[in-house]
Amino acid sequence: MADAEAWKRVLDIVKASGPGTITIVSATSGTTNSLILAAETARSGSLEEAKQISDEIKKRHIGLINDFFDLEGVSSGASTDLCVNHINKLAALLDNYLLGIQTLGELSAKSLDAISSIGERYSSFLLAECAAAIGIPAVWIDAADIMKTTSEHGKAAPLTDEIRERGKRIVHHSENGRFPIMGGFYGSEEHGVITTLGRGGSDFSASLIGLATEAEAIEIWTDVSGMYTSDPRFVQRAFSIKELSFNEAAELAYFGAKVLHPATIQPAVERDIPVYVKNTFAPEHPGTRIFSDADSDSPVRAIAFKKDITVITVISSRMLLAWGFLAKVFAIFEKHRVSVDLVSTSEVSISMTVDKKARLEAVCEELEHVASVNVYHNQALISLVGKNLMKSKGVAAKAFDALADFPIRMISQGSSDINLSVVVENDHAVKAVQSLHDTFFPNQQTPESP
Ligand code: ASP
Ligand code: MG
Secondary structure (H helix, E strand, O other): OOOHHHHHHHHHHHHHOOOOOOEEEOOOOOHHHHHHHHHHHHHOOOHHHHHHHHHHHHHHHHHHHHHHHHOOOOOOOOHHHHHHHHHHHHHHHHHHHHHHHHHHOOOOHHHHHHHHOHHHHHHHHHHHHHHHHOOOOEEEEOHHHHOEEOOOOOOOOEOHHHHHHHHHHHHHHHHOOOEEEEEOOEEEOOOOOEEEOOOOOHHHHHHHHHHHOOOOOEEEEEOOOOOEOOOOOOOOOOOEOOEEEHHHHHHHHHHOOOOOOHHHHHHHHHHOOOEEEEEOOOOOOOOEEEEOOOOOOOOEEEEEEEEEEEEEEEEOHHHOOOOOHHHHHHHHHHHOOOOEEEEEEOOOEEEEEEEOOOOOHHHHHHHHHHOEEEEEEEEEEEEEEEOOOOOOOOHHHHHHHHOOOOOOOEEEEOOOOOEEEEEEEHHHHHHHHHHHHHHHOOOOOOOOOO
């Protein structure tokens, strides 16, 4: 969604999908980040600077619209005025919010939702106007009218029954051959106050609407051709995965495969709606199809990794035959609201991984009271994701053989048998992943461009 050409590409895809297609759109690239920055800048007291950011956002959208209407085959008509009006209205609203925040010196989650949703409020309305300008009978839908959520600002939960009820309006347009276009990411709570589903939430909005409208398929259009066997920026011969099961895709998304918001899969599973991850730059590429009983030749589907994590080991001599030790340790994490990702235990020790950003001092200090504690920074988590990993003969043996040259700090096997994870030093991560990739996907000759 970066520029006018991108918008044209998106609308060509929408048009080709045929009448009735419902489009959920995210903000233009970088806009949500800029909005959040503007809000934070206002809170710290510099209204002028905050307004400058707001002005840049406004100018970017005006530029985009002008560029779009200058494209060949586009007839702007009265749309230009409508668009400029909409942009001016939102820009004024944003400036008002910024003034309020600066005056009060306070930025609540509620205010931040009102502000960060502006990106989608810009893009969805403007995209609908651009669609009309190239002859697509589009209707703009304000997500605040449809996406009803709880009032947990910043990470609101969808109220699916309400959304289904209100989604009938979208279905009605759809059935009459129109093209509804709605912003993702935001919605509103009971009283109509704007909420958001959390960063990257547009994918989630799309699958929620897919569920509510009983769509045949949910397509996530992004800038890479689906979900990959590993990160193609670092791993040679990583390739786009043809098919994934819902569980595998969710596991990969949670792991940090940025192409898909982790919650996207949930609504699709509920009605068994296939999800396609496709590339706006290569629309003819089949991308990845995610559905319930996806098949594959190899039990390992992907090798994901995440650098910069921290491992904490806790050793208690008293754990031997003692009960309550695990509970005590995890209670300390809970108290300090630090979330633990991977855990492995032995009779006397526990190893855990946490995000680098977690504030650990207080946790460690308390842990020291019950055990001896070691903290290892600059670690990387590597996960094999697939089906029946441990049941399939030789997977673990092959994996550890591929990792023979790299010291392993921690091993953990997910109970669902779709994840086998190890932790190595940051510096070894890419080489270790490459070695695993060469082992499990030896026959991929031609690297696919992402
Ligand atoms: N614009 C929102 C964000 O940047 C939502 C999305 O792009 O999915 O987080
Ligand atoms: Mg996204």
